[in-house]
Amino acid sequence: MKKEAFGELVISNQESWYRIAKSYLCNDADCADAIQNAIVHAFENLYSLRNDKYAKTWFIRILINECHQVIRENKKVVTWEEYQEEGREAEYIRGYGQYSELYESIMRLKENERTCIILYYFEEYSIREIAQCLESTESAVKKRLVRAREHLRGILKAKSA
Amino acid sequence: MDIDRNKINEMKSECLQMPDYIRDMIEETVEQQLKKKQRYGKKMWRVAAAILAFACVGGGTTLAATKLYKMHLEQQGKYGSTLIYGEATNTDATDTDAEVNQNALYTLDVSYVPEGMTVDGLDDIYADGNNYVKKVSVYKKDTPYMGGVSFTFLKMPADQQVSFDQTHVISTKELDIDGRQAIVIERQVLESARRQIQYELYVTYENNYLLGMFVYDDTELDTAIDIVKGLKLTATDDPEAKRRIVAEEYTGQEEATAAAPVYEADENAGKKNRFTETSKESMEEHMHQVGDSFNVPQSSLTAKVSKVELLDSPDAIDAAYALDPVKTDAEGKLLNNVIAYEKCGNGIDQLDEVVETKEVKEKILYIEVAYTNTSDQQTGDTMFQCGLLWAKETGDGYETVDVYAKDDVDYDSYYGQNYRISNVPLYYYNGKSAEEKNHLIRVQPGETRTVTLAFLVTEDELPYLYLDLFSGNGDYTQFRQSALLYGYVDIRQ
Numbered sequence: 001m002k003k004e005a006f007g008e009l010v011i012s013n014q015e016s017w018y019r020i021a022k023s024y025l026c027n028d029a030d031c032a033d034a035i036q037n038a039i040v041h042a043f044e045n046l047y048s049l050r051n052d053k054y055a056k057t058w059f060i061r062i063l064i065n066e067c068h069q070v071i072r073e074n075k076k077v078v079t080w081e082e083y084q085e086e087g088r089e090a091e092y093i094r095g096y097g098q099y100s101e102l103y104e105s106i107m108r109l110k111e112n113e114r115t116c117i118i119l120y121y122f123e124e125y126s127i128r129e130i131a132q133c134l135e136s137t138e139s140a141v142k143k144r145l146v147r148a149r150e151h152l153r154g155i156l157k158a159k160s161a
Numbered sequence: 162m163d164i165d166r167n168k169i170n171e172m173k174s175e176c177l178q179m180p181d182y183i184r185d186m187i188e189e190t191v192e193q194q195l196k197k198k199q200r201y202g203k204k205m206w207r208v209a210a211a212i213l214a215f216a217c218v219g220g221g222t223t224l225a226a227t228k229l230y231k232m233h234l235e236q237q238g239k240y241g242s243t244l245i246y247g248e249a250t251n252t253d254a255t256d257t258d259a260e261v262n263q264n265a266l267y268t269l270d271v272s273y274v275p276e277g278m279t280v281d282g283l284d285d286i287y288a289d290g291n292n293y294v295k296k297v298s299v300y301k302k303d304t305p306y307m308g309g310v311s312f313t314f315l316k317m318p319a320d321q322q323v324s325f326d327q328t329h330v331i332s333t334k335e336l337d338i339d340g341r342q343a344i345v346i347e348r349q350v351l352e353s354a355r356r357q358i359q360y361e362l363y364v365t366y367e368n369n370y371l372l373g374m375f376v377y378d379d380t381e382l383d384t385a386i387d388i389v390k391g392l393k394l395t396a397t398d399d400p401e402a403k404r405r406i407v408a409e410e411y412t413g414q415e416e417a418t419a420a421a422p423v424y425e426a427d428e429n430a431g432k433k434n435r436f437t438e439t440s441k442e443s444m445e446e447h448m449h450q451v452g453d454s455f456n457v458p459q460s461s462l463t464a465k466v467s468k469v470e471l472l473d474s475p476d477a478i479d480a481a482y483a484l485d486p487v488k489t490d491a492e493g494k495l496l497n498n499v500i501a502y503e504k505c506g507n508g509i510d511q512l513d514e515v516v517e518t519k520e521v522k523e524k525i526l527y528i529e530v531a532y533t534n535t536s537d538q539q540t541g542d543t544m545f546q547c548g549l550l551w552a553k554e555t556g557d558g559y560e561t562v563d564v565y566a567k568d569d570v571d572y573d574s575y576y577g578q579n580y581r582i583s584n585v586p587l588y589y590y591n592g593k594s595a596e597e598k599n600h601l602i603r604v605q606p607g608e609t610r611t612v613t614l615a616f617l618v619t620e621d622e623l624p625y626l627y628l629d630l631f632s633g634n635g636d637y638t639q640f641r642q643s644a645l646l647y648g649y650v651d652i653r654q
Contacts, residue, residue, distance in 0.1 A: 007191040014187045018179035032183045036190050043194035045585070052375075053282070053296050053311065069643060121169050122177075126285050 024067035057132040113148035238509035247322035273391025312374035316408035328508025447648030461536035502572035
């Protein structure tokens with residue numbers, strides 16, 4: 001893929017990259033770091049992209065790795081799990097108004113289930129594309145989505161009880 | 162349980178809004194990357210901005226071929242060409258403006274797939290459960306997802322001209338494919354391990370649909386034309402019809418260029434955790450040797466690089482899954498690689514040129530990493546992507562090495578003609594499942610799993626090789642802070 005075409009792809013999907021990063025990292029500055037590192041990393045390795053059609057899923061895979069990297073490199077980074085452990089969900093969720101319950105419930109899912117939900121419902125990727133993003137199989141993604149929906153149902157039910 | 166899509170869309174638009182400074186940062190970073198001199202990349206050329214547009218309901222039957230003359234070429238310099246769409250030069254066309262149905266809806270079938278090739282992209286199921294067709298690839302079965310042809314249908318505006326600037330054009334020709342106007346643009350292709358686009362093929366269809374096809378250099382143009390002849394577009398009034406084409410709508414390039422902001426380059430952006438020199442202490446404090454056991458970051462696993470071997474043939478790898486086929490001679494041995502140093506032309510007045518070549522001995526670097534779960538809990542799904550670093554000791558520290566850099570040659574980039582220069586593993590295998598690659602799923606307490614991986618390297622790289630097991634693919638020529646913290650593995654040969 002040519003650099004210009006890839007640049008267009010990165011810019012035209014920037015909201016999506018933010019939402020994906022946000023599902024891993026609570027702090028916007030950390031999201032910015034992860035996205036920036038992913039862009040630099042992707043351009044440096046663009047020659048290794050095997051097929052243009054996988055550019056988006058390839059970039060998401062890099063972005064997810066960079067989110068993990070930001071967490072590993074900086075102990076000050078607060079993950080969603082840590083917010084939950086500290087009982088600070090409300091701090092993170094504030095501002096989401098009427099949607100906070102659903103979003104908070106999604107964010108309560110385990111990371112691998114949450115990623116599937118975000119990519120499938122928010123970013124509208126196909127099962128096959130999600131499998132490519134996560135270097136997993138389509139059947140594994142389907143199973144994770146089923147489990148995620150079950151867990152989400154449980155979380156929402158517990159909240160309403 | 163159903164998740165309310167409307168609610169999600171509202172949440173996306175109202176709650177998960179990206180701050181403006183991140184938007185600025187992304188655009189600046191992309192701009193900087195586009196300005197950077199390419200090290201490994203190939204030539205650049207401009208493309209028009211694309212947005213997705215969803216077609217709506219139409220009606221009718223399978224498209225009959227009609228003579229549609231809507232494209233012409235304008236020469237730019239010696240090797241540039243602009244394809245202009247939207248100016249009808251033949252009023253005999255049946256596709257007059259009055260008859261254009263901008264909301265027409267079509268399904269697609271590929272009725273001709275050459276022997277030994279397979280088609281991909283027709284049956285993808287998207288998040289809404291529907292089967293759309295966005296991009297279709299037809300490639301050789303033995304080189305999946307590489308080469309062959311790939312195509313999309315573009316929805317061209319009915320009321321304006323759209324131009325596509327082409328560079329590095331060797332030749333052009335106009336064809337009639339079953340009554341449809343087609344233009345073939347042949348591009349410069351230099352010998353390389355990468356599959357490259359040799360031809361672009363544009364074919365007009367009714368209702369301002371334009372087929373855009375890339376033909377890679379492993380596929381004959383005639384084969385691509387036969388595939389085009391076998392495409393069956395059928396009008397439908399069912400918005401949920403299978404294999405419904407979702408066309409890309411092109412905006413004018415001038416418009417896209419004018420809207421592009423101009424940014425000052427900041428060479429340090431995105432580099433704060435990457436550098437080319439480091440102290441002896443920082444490099445050696447956590448460095449591991451082959452055979453050492455060490456902790457895996459944020460995991461109950463320990464890792465040990467238990468074997469590092471150099472192989473002359475891919476047959477020697479006991480691999481269940483090879484990511485890419487590896488080129489070999491008649492005896493199954495690796496060929497020598499040829500490093501080509503390329504001076505990029507602007508594609509208008511000058512073509513790219515290989516100004517120097519260097520032959521190097523190619524090897525497969527085969528590595529086994531044993532992971533052991535030292536806790537009393539089963540692990541989840543753990544995955545690490547590893548990469549190679551080229552570095553050498555200096556008097557008081559370490560610095561990265563650009564192994565193939567040549568100071569005495571004026572070039573813009575280099576690349577391998579027989580094998581890609583890549584620090585991405587050729588394959589991963591976790592010992593259990595080809596599909597799981599390097600995923601370590603549910604490692605039991607006390608259990609050891611061995612992940613095998615292999616890289617293509619050359620003998621020139623061997624004295625400088627360090628393995629970064631955990632921090633991603635990275636770059637050959639940059640240290641990463643996290644990799645230093647977790648420790649590079651010294652695998653110099």
